[in-house]
Amino acid sequence: MAETPTLDERDRGGAGTPLLEARTLTKHFPLGGGAVVRAVDGVDFAVLKGETLGVVGESGCGKSTTARVVMQLIAQDKGEMLFDGEIVGGLSLSLKEYRRQAQMVFQDSYASLNPRLTIEDSIAFGPTVHGVSKQAAILRARDLLLRVGLDPARFAARYPHELSGGQRQRVNIARALALGPRLVILDEAVSALDKSVEAQVLNLLMDLRQEFGLTYIFISHDLNVVRFISDRVMVMYLGEVVEIGPVDELYDDPRHPYTRALLSAMPSMDPDNRTMEAPLAGDPPNPINPPEGCRFHPRCPQAQTVCAKVKPVLATAGEGARQVACHMEVAGSGHSRAPKLEEAA
Amino acid sequence: MTAPLVAQPLVAIENLTVRFRGAQNVHAVNGVSLTLEPGKVLGILGESGSGKSVTLKTLLRLLPESRTDIGGTVQVDGRDVLALNPQDLSDYRGAVTSMIFQDPMLALDPVYTIGEQIAEAIVRHEKIGRKAAMARALELLELVRIPSPERRLKAYPHEMSGGMRQRAMIALALAARPKLLLADEPTTALDATVQIQILLLLRQLQRDLGMGVIFVTHDIGVAVEISDRLAVMYAGQIVETGTVRELLRDPQHPYTKGLLAANLHGARKGERLEAIPGAPPALNEPPASCSFAPRCKHAQERCRAALPPVVTLGEGRLVRCVLAEDALAPA
Numbered sequence: 001m002a003e004t005p006t007l008d009e010r011d012r013g014g015a016g017t018p019l020l021e022a023r024t025l026t027k028h029f030p031l032g033g034g035a036v037v038r039a040v041d042g043v044d045f046a047v048l049k050g051e052t053l054g055v056v057g058e059s060g061c062g063k064s065t066t067a068r069v070v071m072q073l074i075a076q077d078k079g080e081m082l083f084d085g086e087i088v089g090g091l092s093l094s095l096k097e098y099r100r101q102a103q104m105v106f107q108d109s110y111a112s113l114n115p116r117l118t119i120e121d122s123i124a125f126g127p128t129v130h131g132v133s134k135q136a137a138i139l140r141a142r143d144l145l146l147r148v149g150l151d152p153a154r155f156a157a158r159y160p161h162e163l164s165g166g167q168r169q170r171v172n173i174a175r176a177l178a179l180g181p182r183l184v185i186l187d188e189a190v191s192a193l194d195k196s197v198e199a200q201v202l203n204l205l206m207d208l209r210q211e212f213g214l215t216y217i218f219i220s221h222d223l224n225v226v227r228f229i230s231d232r233v234m235v236m237y238l239g240e241v242v243e244i245g246p247v248d249e250l251y252d253d254p255r256h257p258y259t260r261a262l263l264s265a266m267p268s269m270d271p272d273n274r275t276m277e278a279p280l281a282g283d284p285p286n287p288i289n290p291p292e293g294c295r296f297h298p299r300c301p302q303a304q305t306v307c308a309k310v311k312p313v314l315a316t317a318g319e320g321a322r323q324v325a326c327h328m329e330v331a332g333s334g335h336s337r338a339p340k341l342e343e344a345a
Numbered sequence: 346m347t348a349p350l351v352a353q354p355l356v357a358i359e360n361l362t363v364r365f366r367g368a369q370n371v372h373a374v375n376g377v378s379l380t381l382e383p384g385k386v387l388g389i390l391g392e393s394g395s396g397k398s399v400t401l402k403t404l405l406r407l408l409p410e411s412r413t414d415i416g417g418t419v420q421v422d423g424r425d426v427l428a429l430n431p432q433d434l435s436d437y438r439g440a441v442t443s444m445i446f447q448d449p450m451l452a453l454d455p456v457y458t459i460g461e462q463i464a465e466a467i468v469r470h471e472k473i474g475r476k477a478a479m480a481r482a483l484e485l486l487e488l489v490r491i492p493s494p495e496r497r498l499k500a501y502p503h504e505m506s507g508g509m510r511q512r513a514m515i516a517l518a519l520a521a522r523p524k525l526l527l528a529d530e531p532t533t534a535l536d537a538t539v540q541i542q543i544l545l546l547l548r549q550l551q552r553d554l555g556m557g558v559i560f561v562t563h564d565i566g567v568a569v570e571i572s573d574r575l576a577v578m579y580a581g582q583i584v585e586t587g588t589v590r591e592l593l594r595d596p597q598h599p600y601t602k603g604l605l606a607a608n609l610h611g612a613r614k615g616e617r618l619e620a621i622p623g624a625p626p627a628l629n630e631p632p633a634s635c636s637f638a639p640r641c642k643h644a645q646e647r648c649r650a651a652l653p654p655v656v657t658l659g660e661g662r663l664v665r666c667v668l669a670e671d672a673l674a675p676a
Binding site: 058225271275276282 | 619
């Protein structure tokens with residue numbers, strides 16, 4: 001495994017420094033006429049070394065825009081990112097160097113491959129851009145094909161249309177690994193696959209994480225899959241983070257009313273205990289001109305006056321590993337269900 | 346004529362085969378038999394290419410007839426669907442059997458308002474005037490619980506949100522009071538919190554209107570929420586049927602077991618998933634042996650030599666697998 005640099009060699013900040021830290025990341029899309037899509041609106045989060053951070057939320061919550069900003073496919077309007085303690089695009093970590101270390105796999109396995117390149121050429125393309133000789137890059141591509149479970153002798157010279165969806169997604173994963181990244185962003189990467197194939201690719205992702213010492217950001221609408229693969233989970237609503245914390249704690253005891261609603265919308269998988277009531281009415285609102293105060297307040301069953309006026313900030317709740325943006329968690333916030341100030345002290 | 350002693354099933358499909366002709370033939374459905382009692386919900390569970398949607402479309406004769414060979418019989422509410430003449434077929438569609446789809450944007454006409462589309466469907470099947478039809482359309486929008494229905498009657502599909510369009514499409518499908526509603530992944534494209542609203546709505550409408558429903562999905566969780574009985578399809582065949590409880594608690598076919606594992610049913614964190622290896626077969630030839638054998642860890646010589654038997658484990662509980670036969674045989 002000489003060609004795979006170990007985590008330690010490249011580590012700059014030490015084990016305690018998050019691999020990625022996003023600080024007030026903001027991305028707005030102006031629509032003209034004064035309307036603005038506030039796709040990502042002041043998002044703070046950290047991805048620890050070696051963990052899988054799951055990101056969940058519904059259409060328009062900003063999870064994919066967040067991924068694209070993290071990948072620097074689009075530039076943020078405000079905020080900054082630190083990769084292993086260094087500012088992305090700053091003096092000590094150029095954008096090009098950052099992109100070697102952070103890679104992405106998309107949902108549409110076909111659209112993300114060049115239809116006129118053989119799959120070994122697609123996998124080898126990135127390394128040649130970064131100065132690896134064509135010959136060495138092809139050798140590495142074949143090795144990677146083997147690792148993602150595709151026999152290079154059979155598949156290396158094929159074109160994307162000659163592969164099934166599951167096989168193409170394996171190619172995309174191999175391509176993402178070609179530069180030896182430390183962070184891989186998986187944006188609905190298994191969502192388009194049939195369940196039996198999805199399970200194979202999930203197994204592959206878990207194996208590769210182990211083998212290459214990877215850190216994942218796993219974005220998905222599938223709450224079951226996120227629970228299975230993630231160490232921590234971040235819940236987004238209308239461009240903001242509403243809750244983030246360790247996966248089992250968050251699933252077993254969701255604290256933000258939106259997280260509770262989202263989780264109780266999951267089918268029960270129990271014919272004797274079917275879901276009897278929908279947790280929310282209507283569709284998720286769109287992120288153009290979102291409501292003042294807490295963005296969830298118009299749909300929140302526990303909303304009070306303060307929720308419409310004051311925007312709750314993401315703050316530590318409970319034993320410390322969880323952060324929630326809700327007035328009910330903050331002592332003295334003015335919400336009747338908030339802890340009393342004396343108790344909190 | 347004497348009245349039949351046993352209540353007639355709403356749907357009776359017998360040995361249905363569907364083959365698409367082309368440069369390469371595709372044997373999409375290979376001997377499907379199923380029945381549905383009036384007022385019951387059957388979920389058909391399967392992955393891409395399993396033949397679940399093709400089976401559903403056959404019930405409305407939506408497949409391109411010039412390029413499709415259909416064998417077997419399809420009876421709905423006493424009609425021989427495959428033998429209907431064009432006039433009878435268009436009376437049948439909508440009034441006896443109706444359908445909702447995954448993408449309401451494709452099912453609704455973009456240049457007519459929701460009200461006009463629903464009223465048109467009512468006028469086609471009932472002798473009532475335009476005005477009365479519009480009043481019925483309003484009732485239907487109320488039935489599917491669209492907020493401010495008067496206003497939505499005059500809305501075009503693009504003016505509505507995804508969940509609302511799905512409700513409008515359901516209203517349209519119910520316009521002529523069908524006895525059988527076919528649902529082809531109607532919640533697959535929806536967000537989680539909207540999906541559960543639509544599922545609960547369908548469940549309630551089905552109960553209130555006493556409709557039979559066949560609900561096709563790839564999502565076990567969705568199938569469990571809505572179905573009384575399940576049929577699992579693989580490679581154009583039903584491999585297992587039973588009540589939701591039976592299939593979930595005691596799956597018999599290795600494919601059903603694999604599918605449950607792949608849905609993380611009972612999966613434990615950090616452990617590898619029991620994934621089914623490989624991919625479904627191409628269907629260029631009709632199956633001569635068990636279609637699942639190449640991916641099955643229990644496959645034996647006889648699985649590859651001949652079609653597996655259909656083993657009856659109980660009333661409406663069928664499994665197409667040699668293992669089930671062995672289990673039944675006296676020791």
